[in-house]
Amino acid sequence: MTSSNDFPTAGVELRHLLVVSDYARSLAFYRDVLGATVVREFAGTLCFLSFAGGQILLTVPGGTTQDKPTVIFASPTDHDRVSSELAIRVPDCSAAYDVLLSRGAEFLTPPVDWGYEVRAFFRDPDGHLLEISQSGQQKSEDSTL
Secondary structure (H helix, E strand, O other): OOOOOOOOOOOOOOEEEEEOOOOOHHHHHHHHHHOEEEEEEEOEEEEEEEOEEEEEEOOOOOOOOOOOOOOOOOOOOOOOOOOOOEEOOOHHHHHHHHHHHHOOOOEEOOOOOOOEEEEEEEEOOOOOOEEEEEEHHHHHHOOOO
16 A cells, blocks of 8 residues: 555656757757657657656647646747756766767867866757766776776
């Protein structure tokens, strides 16, 4: 029996939904640049992508619905104001940077070493912020080999 305090339970998954202004362009970015795999698609309006054990959902802007009566889905309008980001932990930030750069990702800067982590930021075609980061502890452990 499940208690009323049991959450999350087995079978719970976290997905991240992104509202995109140009569905085809964004799908190509997440598939071809980031390397996500299309799991399911409702042509031109909603796509489920598998990435690193999680799912990214892409959808188009839309109005209110019965289950979200005051909420409107809209893509970002100011790329320099961020309310969320996709953070991707990687074993080697510089290597991931090189691969993503070669696939067309446009980074804000090359990776920066903060001591506790190495990280670099880039945007998708709509301006959603993505981060690749490597643990500084992992970096120091690797350098002792």
